[in-house]
Amino acid sequence: MTSATLTPTEIRLENPGAKIVLAHGCFDVLHPGHVMLLEQAKAAGDILVVSLTADAHVNKGEGRPVMTLKERMAMVGALKPVDYVLPSYAPDSGAILAELQPEVYVKGDDYDEATLLEVERRAMGNGMEFLSVPRTLDSTTSVVDRIRNAQPQHVQDWLDGFRQRHTLSE
DSSP states (O other), X not given: OOOTTSOHHXXXXXXXXXXXXXXXXXXXXXXXXXXXXXXXXXXXXXXXXXXXXXXXXXXXXXXXXXXXXXXXXHHHHTSTTOSEEEEEOSSSSHHHHHHHOOSEEEEETTOOTTTSOHHXXXXXXXXXXXXXXXXXXXXXXXXXXXXXXXXXXXXXXXXXXXXXXXXXXX
């Protein structure tokens, strides 16, 4: 991976004539679905840029992201398909899409062109291709839930019973 200190414009200038692909998301607690998405994204072009949502804009529930932006950038950047990693300090990828102008924009299949944000659709208005990659059964949320619930069955049974007998305020 090349340094993440480059701007989207510098990445474009450093790779003249290349078909650039942008994948954007949280990429918290890497799992096989992330790797599959990034491999398919890389196959769609010459250069794969991954932008990661800053911690303040991750809307995945309490305690998320598990990993900080810096940690997530290091993990994603270490993956073979990834050429560049960019932080996204905005609540969406619109500014990076507009500046980088990739030929392909990639998301998991929980998104399609109709469910993209308006700012993303506007940025894609210049003929950018959208690629929706099928997700695996795992999601980061399901992996985090499995980790949180990784205790012997008798302990899980006791906790479930305790939760049924008591309220959160108790």
